[in-house]
Amino acid sequence: MVLGLLCLGFFSTGCKAIVATNNRNWAPDQAKLPIGVVQGDEITIHNVRNCRYVTSDDYVVQYYDKDIRLSDIETVDYVVVPFKDSPSVAHTMLSFGLSDGQYLVSSVEIRKEANEEYSAWKGFFNQYELMYVIGDERDVINLSSNYYKSDVYLYRTVAQPEQAQALFLDVIKRANKLAADPEFYHTVTNNCTTNIVSHVNKIAPKSVPYDMRILLPGYSDEYAYSLGLLDTSVPFEQLRSQSQINHLAERYRDDENFSEYIRR
Template sequence: MPLPSATNRPQPILAWLRLCLAGGLLCLALVSTGCKAIKPSNNRTWAPDQSKLPIGDIVGDEVTIHNVRNCRYASADEYIVQYYDKDVRLSDVQSVDFIVVPFKDSPSVAHTMLSFGMKDGQYLVSSVEIRKESNEEYSAWKGFFNQYELMYVIGDERDVINLSSNYYKSDVYLYRTIASPKQAQELFVDVIKRANELAARPEFYNTLTNNCTTNIVSHVNKISPKSIPYDIRVMLPGYSDEYAYSLGLLDTSIPFEKLRDESKINQLAERYRDDANFSQYIRR
C-alpha cells in the first residue's frame, strides 16, 4: 500500500509529525541552553595522566616548563604517572614536526600534534586534548555539548608517541615541516602562552571548533597569517597531512604517497620503545 500523499494524509498523522518535530526542536534548544549554562573548570577529579596542566615561564631566551609529562606504560590503562620541570633555551628550538594519528575506526578523523626539536636532540610534544575526568572516555558526540575541558599536554615523546603507537596500536605519521628555527621558536612560544591561558582561564573542547587541529591551525596562522586557509581537511584531520603537503608546509620533493609511507614510524617506535635515543631512532 502506498503512503498517503501530503494532500490526503490523515490529519492526525500530520499533527503527530508536527508534534514530534516541535518536540525535537525543543529538546535541542534545551540541550543547547543547558550546555551554555555549564562553566568550564580546572577543579575536577581528573584522570591521573591529565591531573596537572603544563605552565611555562618565559624570561627572555629562558623558558621553564612545569609539569612536562613522562608517563611509563604497562598498557594503555596501566601506567606510572611522572612529571618533571624542564629548562629550555628558546634559541635551542630548531625544528617542529607534525604528527598525525588517524582513528582506527574512522581514518578520516585523526589526532594531530606538534613536536619541537632542540639542539641537543631532545623533543617536546604538544598535544591538545580533552581533559578527562576519572573514568571518563572520549565521545565525539559529547564533544559538541561542553562536556570536556580543553588542555595542552606537553610531554616526552617516549610518553606521547609510545602511547599512540605501542599501546593504542594506532598508525602514527611523523612529518618534518619546513619551518625555520625562528618560526619553530615563535610557534613554541605561542604554544606555551596558550597552555598558560588555559591554566588561568579554562575552555571547553569542541569537536569541530576547538580541538587539536584547529588549535594548531590557529598557532600557525598567528605567526604566519593566512598560511593555512580554511579547508574541509581541517574538519577531517585524517587528511590534514595531505593538506599541509598541498600548502608546501612539508617536504614536497617527493610524491605525497611516498612521503606518507616513509613517515609512518610504528615499526621503529615498537623496536625502540624503551631506548633513551627513541626520538632519534624513530626519525631514521
C-alpha cells in the same frame, strides 16, 4: 522531528550555563597542567609529562620540570594519528626538536575526569575541558603507537628555526592561558587541529586557509603538503609511507634514544 530539535535546543541552552573549570577529579595522566615561565630566551616548563605504560590504562604517572632556551628550538614536526575506526578523523600534534636532540610534544586534548571516555558527540556540548599536554615522545608517541595501536605519521615541516621558536612560544602562551582561564573543548571548533591552525596563522597570517581537511584532520597531512608546509620533493603518498613510524616505535619503545631512532 520537532520534538528532537526542541530537545537539542534545550540541551544546547543548558550547556551554555555550564562553566569551564580546572577543579575536577581528573584522570591521573591529566591531573597537572603544563605552565611555562618565560624570561627572555629562558623558559622553564613545569609539569612535562613522562608517563611509563604497561597498557594504555595501566601506567606510572611522572612529571618533571624542564629548563630550555627558546633559541635552542630548531625544528617542528607534525604528527598525525588517524582514528582506527574512522581514519578521516585524527588526532594531531606538534613535536619540537631541540639542539641537543631532545623533543617536546604539544598535544591538545580533552581533559578527562577519572574513568571518563571520549565521545565526539559529547564534545559538542561543553562536556570536556580543553588542555595542552606537554610531554616527551617516549610518553605521547609511544602511547599512540604501541599502546593504542594507532598508525602514527611523523612529518618534518619546512619551518625555519625562528618560525619553530615563535610557534613554540605561542603554544606556551596558550597553555598558560588555559591554566588560568579554562575553556571547553569543541569537537569541530576548538580541538587539536584547529588550535594548531590558529598557532600557525598567528606566526604566518593566512598561511593555512580553512579547508574541509581541517574538519577531517585525517587528511590534514595531505593539506599541509599541498600548502608546501611539508617536504614536497617526493609525491605525497611516498612521503606518507616513509613517515609512518610504528615499526620503529615498536622496536625502540624502551630505548633512551627513542626520538632519534623513530626518525631513521
